[in-house]
Amino acid sequence: MISMQNNLKFIEGGGVTTAEGFLASGVHCGIRKNKSKLDVALIVADRECSAAATCTTNKVKAAPIVMTIDHLQNGKARAVLVNSGCANACAPGGMEAAKATVDAAAAAMGTQPDEFIVASTGVIGVTLPADKIISALPELADTLSRDGTGAAEAIMTTDLFMKTAAVSFTLGGKTVKLGGIAKGSGMIHPNMATMLAFLTTDCAIEPALLQEALKTSTDRTYNRISVDGDTSTNDMAAILANGAAGNPIIAEKGEDFEIFRQALDAVNLKLAKDIAKDGEGATKLITCSVTCAPSEEVAVLVGKSVISSSLVKAALFGADANWGRILCACGYSGAEFEPTLVDIAFSSPAGKIAVCKSGAGLDFDEEVAKKVLSESDVTIEICMNDGTHSAETYGCDLTYDYVKINGDYRS
Amino acid sequence: MISMQNNLKFIEGGGVTTAEGFLASGVHCGIRKNKSKLDVALIVADRECSAAATCTTNKVKAAPIVMTIDHLQNGKARAVLVNSGCANACAPGGMEAAKATVDAAAAAMGTQPDEFIVASTGVIGVTLPADKIISALPELADTLSRDGTGAAEAIMTTDLFMKTAAVSFTLGGKTVKLGGIAKGSGMIHPNMATMLAFLTTDCAIEPALLQEALKTSTDRTYNRISVDGDTSTNDMAAILANGAAGNPIIAEKGEDFEIFRQALDAVNLKLAKDIAKDGEGATKLITCSVTCAPSEEVAVLVGKSVISSSLVKAALFGADANWGRILCACGYSGAEFEPTLVDIAFSSPAGKIAVCKSGAGLDFDEEVAKKVLSESDVTIEICMNDGTHSAETYGCDLTYDYVKINGDYRS
Numbered sequence: 001m002i003s004m005q006n007n008l009k010f011i012e013g014g015g016v017t018t019a020e021g022f023l024a025s026g027v028h029c030g031i032r033k034n035k036s037k038l039d040v041a042l043i044v045a046d047r048e049c050s051a052a053a054t055c056t057t058n059k060v061k062a063a064p065i066v067m068t069i070d071h072l073q074n075g076k077a078r079a080v081l082v083n084s085g086c087a088n089a090c091a092p093g094g095m096e097a098a099k100a101t102v103d104a105a106a107a108a109m110g111t112q113p114d115e116f117i118v119a120s121t122g123v124i125g126v127t128l129p130a131d132k133i134i135s136a137l138p139e140l141a142d143t144l145s146r147d148g149t150g151a152a153e154a155i156m157t158t159d160l161f162m163k164t165a166a167v168s169f170t171l172g173g174k175t176v177k178l179g180g181i182a183k184g185s186g187m188i189h190p191n192m193a194t195m196l197a198f199l200t201t202d203c204a205i206e207p208a209l210l211q212e213a214l215k216t217s218t219d220r221t222y223n224r225i226s227v228d229g230d231t232s233t234n235d236m237a238a239i240l241a242n243g244a245a246g247n248p249i250i251a252e253k254g255e256d257f258e259i260f261r262q263a264l265d266a267v268n269l270k271l272a273k274d275i276a277k278d279g280e281g282a283t284k285l286i287t288c289s290v291t292c293a294p295s296e297e298v299a300v301l302v303g304k305s306v307i308s309s310s311l312v313k314a315a316l317f318g319a320d321a322n323w324g325r326i327l328c329a330c331g332y333s334g335a336e337f338e339p340t341l342v343d344i345a346f347s348s349p350a351g352k353i354a355v356c357k358s359g360a361g362l363d364f365d366e367e368v369a370k371k372v373l374s375e376s377d378v379t380i381e382i383c384m385n386d387g388t389h390s391a392e393t394y395g396c397d398l399t400y401d402y403v404k405i406n407g408d409y410r411s
Numbered sequence: 412m413i414s415m416q417n418n419l420k421f422i423e424g425g426g427v428t429t430a431e432g433f434l435a436s437g438v439h440c441g442i443r444k445n446k447s448k449l450d451v452a453l454i455v456a457d458r459e460c461s462a463a464a465t466c467t468t469n470k471v472k473a474a475p476i477v478m479t480i481d482h483l484q485n486g487k488a489r490a491v492l493v494n495s496g497c498a499n500a501c502a503p504g505g506m507e508a509a510k511a512t513v514d515a516a517a518a519a520m521g522t523q524p525d526e527f528i529v530a531s532t533g534v535i536g537v538t539l540p541a542d543k544i545i546s547a548l549p550e551l552a553d554t555l556s557r558d559g560t561g562a563a564e565a566i567m568t569t570d571l572f573m574k575t576a577a578v579s580f581t582l583g584g585k586t587v588k589l590g591g592i593a594k595g596s597g598m599i600h601p602n603m604a605t606m607l608a609f610l611t612t613d614c615a616i617e618p619a620l621l622q623e624a625l626k627t628s629t630d631r632t633y634n635r636i637s638v639d640g641d642t643s644t645n646d647m648a649a650i651l652a653n654g655a656a657g658n659p660i661i662a663e664k665g666e667d668f669e670i671f672r673q674a675l676d677a678v679n680l681k682l683a684k685d686i687a688k689d690g691e692g693a694t695k696l697i698t699c700s701v702t703c704a705p706s707e708e709v710a711v712l713v714g715k716s717v718i719s720s721s722l723v724k725a726a727l728f729g730a731d732a733n734w735g736r737i738l739c740a741c742g743y744s745g746a747e748f749e750p751t752l753v754d755i756a757f758s759s760p761a762g763k764i765a766v767c768k769s770g771a772g773l774d775f776d777e778e779v780a781k782k783v784l785s786e787s788d789v790t791i792e793i794c795m796n797d798g799t800h801s802a803e804t805y806g807c808d809l810t811y812d813y814v815k816i817n818g819d820y821r822s
Contacts, residue, residue, distance in 0.1 A: 060742030060750045060770075090738050090750070092771045124735020125772035233739050310721070311817055318818025324535020327501050328644050331471030339471045339501070359471070360503045361536035400811045406722055407729025 006259045007170045008266060011177070014166020017148035018179035019202040020244035021046035025143040026150030029136035031085035031122070031129060038154035040133055042140040043080040043198055044109060049240040051077035052211035053117060054218045056235035062089035063098045063128075064118040065234060071114045075207025077240060078115040080198050081105050081133075084157050084183070088120040088128035089233040097128035104134045108141050117238045119196055121157055121183065124233060152181040155196055158280050158405055159183050165270040169263045171247040171256055176203045178263050180239075184275035197222065197237040197271055203260055204243035205250040213261050214239050221268035224300065225276040225394040226308045237268070276394035277377075281401030286316055287379040291390040298335045298384070299391035305333030306380060307395030316378060317397035321346060321369035323355040326380060341385040348375035417670045418581045419677060422590070425577025428559035429590035430613040431655035432457035436554040437561030440547035442496035442533070442540060449565035451544055453551040454491040454609055455520060460651040462488035463622035464528060465629045467646035473498050474505035474539075475529040476645060478513070482525045486618025488651060489526040491609050492516050492544075495568050495594070499531040499539035500644040508539035515545045519552050528649045530607055532568055532594065535644060563592040566607055569691050569816055570595050576681040580674045582658040582667055587614045589674050591650075595686035608633065608648040608682055614671055615654035616661040624672050625650050632679035635711065636687040636805040637719045648679070687805035688788075692812030697727055698790040702801040709746045709795070710802035716744030717791060718806030727789060728808035732757060732780035734766040737791060752796040759786035 017024050026041040053072055055065045071077060081102060088094045098118055106113040120128060143150070152162040166179025180199035205213075218237050243249065250256045277285035288306045293299035306312055309329040315322040323344050331339060344356035350371045355364050372378070428435050437452040464483055466476050482488060492513060499505045509529055517524040531539060554561070563573040577590025591610035616624075629648050654660065661667045688696035699717045704710035717723055720740040726733040734755050742750060755767035761782045766775050783789070 058739065058742035059744075059746075059748065060738050087735070090735055090767070090770055090772060123733075124739060125767070233735075233742060310813075314814050314817030317814060320818065322534075324498070324501055324644075327471050328469060328535060331469035331644060333470075335470075337470065356501070356536070359501055361501060398814055398817075400814050402721075403725050403728060403809055403811050403814060406725030406809075407731065 007168070008263055009168055011166040011168055011179070014179045015148040015164030016043055016151055016179055016181045016198055016200050017146050018166035019177040019200045021202055021242045022200040023144040023146060024148045024151035025140050025145065026154030027136050027139045027143065030132045031083055038150060039085045040083040040136055040140065041151035041154035042105070042144065043151055043200065044144060045078050045200070045240050045242045046244065047242050048076055048078050048115070049242045050075060050205055050207040050210045051117065051238065051240050052207060052214045053236055053238035054215055056233060058233050060090060060233045062087050062120060062234040063094035064088055064120045065236060067095065067098050067102070068117050068119065068236065068238070071116060075211065076115070077117050078111050079109060080117045080119070080238065082119040082155055082196065082198070083133060084155055085122040086120060086126050086128050087122045087124045087234050089124045091125055091127040093127050097130040100130040101128070101133045105137055108137045119234065119236050121155065121196055121234050148181060155181065155183040157183060160278050163271050163274040163278070165267045167263050167266050169259060171203065171245070171259055174245045174247040176245040176247055177201065178203060178267055180267055180271060182271040182275055184278050195222065195235055195275055197268070199239040199267065201239065201241045202244035203241050203250070204245065204247050205241050205260060209250055209257060210239060210241055213257070213264055217261065217264045217268045220265060221272040224304065224392065225272050226304065273394050276396050279396035280405045281399040282396030283317060283399055284376045284378055284397050286395045286397065288382065288393045289379055290382045290384065292387055293384045293389045294337070294387035296389045296391055298337060299389050300393065301333045301335040302330050302337070302382065303391055303393035305329045306382070307393045310398055313395065313398035316373060317399050319370050319373035321355055321364070321366065321373060326382070327356060327359065330382065337384055338386060343383040343385065345381040346372050347379045347381055348372045348377060350375050418579070419674055420579055422577040422579055422588070425590045426559040426575030427454055427562055427590055427592045427609055427611050428557050429577035430588040430611045432613055432653045433611040434555040434557060435559045435562035436551050436556065437565030438547050438550045438554065441543045442494055449561060450496045451494040451547055451551065452562035452565035453516070453555065454562055454611065455555060456489050456611070456651050456653045457655065458653050459487055459489050459526070460653045461486060461616055461618040461621045462528065462649065462651050463618060463625045464647055464649035465626055467644060469644045471501060471644045473500035473531060473645040474509045475499055475531045476647060478506065478509050479528050479530065479647065479649070482527060486622065487526070488528050489522050490520060491528045491530070491649065493530040493566055493607065493609070494544060495566055496533040497531060497537050497539050498533045498535045498645050500535045502536055502538040504538050508541040511541040512539070512544045515548055519548045530645065530647050532566065532607055532645050559592060566592065566594040568594060571689050574682050574685040574689070576678045578674050578677050580670060582614065582656070582670055585656050585658040587656040587658055588612065589614060589678055591678055591682060593682040593686055595689050606633065606646055606686055608679070610650040610678065612650065612652045613655035614652050614661070615656065615658050616652050616671060620661055620668060621650060621652055624668070624675055628672065628675045628679045631676060632683040635715065635803065636683050637715065684805050687807050690807035691816045692810040693807030694728060694810055695787045695789055695808050697806045697808065699793065699804045700790055700801070701793045701795065703798055704795045704800045705748070705798035707800045707802055709748060710800050711804065712744045712746040713741050713748070713793065714802055714804035716740045717793070718804045721809055724806065724809035727784060728810050730781050730784035732766055732775070732777065732784060737793070738767060738770065741793065748795055749797060754794040754796065756792040757783050758790045758792055759783045759788060761786050
């Protein structure tokens with residue numbers, strides 16, 4: 001989907017502070033019991049930014065989500081304050097607690113409260129300990145730097161690895177950078193925005209176009225992953241664009257806007273796949289590649305259904321080529337299609353094996369299938385033979401550890 | 412919902428042969444490798460019956476489903492032939508294999524092939540070994556009896572216990588009986604019909620009304636359970652009514668029809684709850700009782716979302732009172748409601764504990780909650796405080812064993 005034109009390049013080790021003019025920090029404020037676990041992060045731009053966010057579609061929205069939607073009405077923001085360990089959702093006094101932290105952070109940074117994007121992740125039903133965050137603000141401010149790893153670490157919950165990505169590209173003769181951080185790894189299901197992702201760019205772009213680019217990119221990336229089918233109360237993807245790159249401001253749709261979208265998609269896709277790969281308890285990333293579909297909508301419906309199936313996920317954990325469950329998941333996806341046209345194959349770095357042709361099983365070598373499916377990066381290839389559209393969706397396997405992690409999350 | 416009027420009574424040990432005029436048998440024909448596992452069953456009525464079935468809504472339908480829908484166009488049938496170990500779905504020659512078995516069975520029983528309801532359950536993608544079933548027909552015919560346990564056992568796959576139920580009730584001065592058998596226990600998700608259930612009754616009733624009663628009852632019972640969110644390619648609930656009870660035939664809606672519906676609901680609800688309780692790897696039955704809802708549709712939407720949530724299911728496996736996940740699942744159910752009105756409590760034989768009031772967490776005793784949730788029969792009570800409607804849905808917990816069973820189902 002993304003062609004590598006206009007010098008679009010990934011930056012090794014890049015993240016939320018790769019774009020010019022952004023600083024970040026992450027410290028331990030005491031929400032998490034483990035003192036070595038960073039639990040609050042601050043991201044600050046050197047000036048007022050165009051800003052946009054996509055938020056959860058869950059009817060139950062956490063206080064920080066409600067506050068951020070309000071703050072972004074003017075399309076402007078300058079900083080992000082985010083904590084892990086407490087979702088600040090469904091708890092008395094949640095809005096007051098969020099307000100207290102943002103007011104204090106704004107005073108500390110010399111900005112206005114409504115210039116803050118605010119987010120939380122963690123247990124639902126516990127009031128945010130605002131005092132702990134407020135006490136940590138001096139340290140957060142003092143440690144702001146061009147190193148974004150503290151912030152990337154502070155937003156992690158059950159994540160096993162940090163999710164960061166950044167690209168550079170050329171726009172109007174200027175080098176522009178765009179990077180971000182994200183966290184998973186449970187309560188992840190494609191339905192508008194998902195999980196937390198914070199992106200920064202030094203691109204100059206109008207807020208309305210930034211919002212449109214983020215919304216479209218979210219649909220193509222985060223909304224195409226699933227870990228467990230649960231859409232969180234706290235999902236948010238947000239972006240700040242400070243214009244420091246000096247490119248001619250993107251104020252209308254056109255070539256520059258398309259280049260920006262490609263860069264944004266590239267970073268979001270990398271972060272989204274990292275979230276799927278690091279799904280709670282997961283041992284492998286599963287990509288479902290649906291091709292020759294009658295429409296992109298059908299390809300996405302079918303692919304989401306397959307990566308969300310508990311039976312498919314458990315079979316892949318066991319490296320069992322149980323393709324019947326895949327065709328079954330296509331069948332209840334809600335998509336209109338002809339099952340007798342469908343071909344299915346598995347592929348991975350260990351090879352490729354066809355298992356179903358025209359809706360019926362093929363004789364295949366179980367040993368080879370086991371080898372293909374034992375890799376940590378497996379693709380389910382579904383060819384619908386009924387059109388020219390395609391889509392990729394991303395998920396992970398269902399493992400003992402998912403059950404273990406979620407049987408006693410609060411302890 | 413079901414009042415115990417008209418002498419509606421459960422019959423201890425009753426099942427698919429409790430109604431007058433029905434015989435059944437179950438034998439091992441060799442589809443399953445384990446020689447002690449019965450894998451094919453026959454149910455036969457003493458005369459032509461009114462017959463009805465609800466079948467899977469999956470776009471991918473197994474051959475026996477397609478055949479049964481065709482056979483029941485005239486609303487009549489006389490026998491059921493069903494095997495476990497092979498779903499006869501998505502495999503070359505599936506329809507021919509189904510036809511061969513039914514033709515042979517009809518010849519053996521002296522009936523017509525189109526008087527057969529035919530069903531299969533097991534692995535998808537393998538052609539039905541028709542010869543094995545045909546070879547077993549003499550034994551199936553010879554062992555037909557008033558004992559329905561062989562048939563109940565033969566349809567089991569990963570089920571741990573047989574699911575049978577029967578009731579008697581009075582209609583027009585006559586005693587009428589209705590009973591059935593069902594099987595779970597994976598690929599179970601509420602979407603029209605589900606899993607396999609076979610019901611027999613000696614009630615006299617016209618086919619069109621039988622179909623309507625079965626459809627409504629399926630919506631209220633089987634369609635309100637979920638084990639893993641996967642809607643099978645082979646789901647079927649079917650009923651035969653031979654009229655042997657001698658009641659005035661039910662040919663229009665009225666009091667008799669309502670009495671029949673209550674009896675049908677009672678048997679189906681018992682079988683549905685047994686399927687949920689015996690979900691793959693499950694350690695407990697979870698009932699979600701939604702009350703004071705603005706409509707029954709909202710109550711069902713919310714309840715289905717809660718019992719289908721992997722996070723809720725894993726928390727209950729761990730006896731963790733993580734109610735935030737419940738409110739979160741309500742939030743993404745698609746139902747319109749006001750989260751700040753919702754109260755949540757847990758109850759079980761060990762007691763009851765309120766955990767959420769008006770959408771916000773209550774202080775509660777974790778020890779007491781643990782005790783309540785450690786029972787094998789737990790109810791999540793959700794009061795929406797926004798109407799007078801209610802609904803119950805049924806599910807089970809998500810356990811290590813679910814992953815184990817489904818990581819290597821085909822071996």
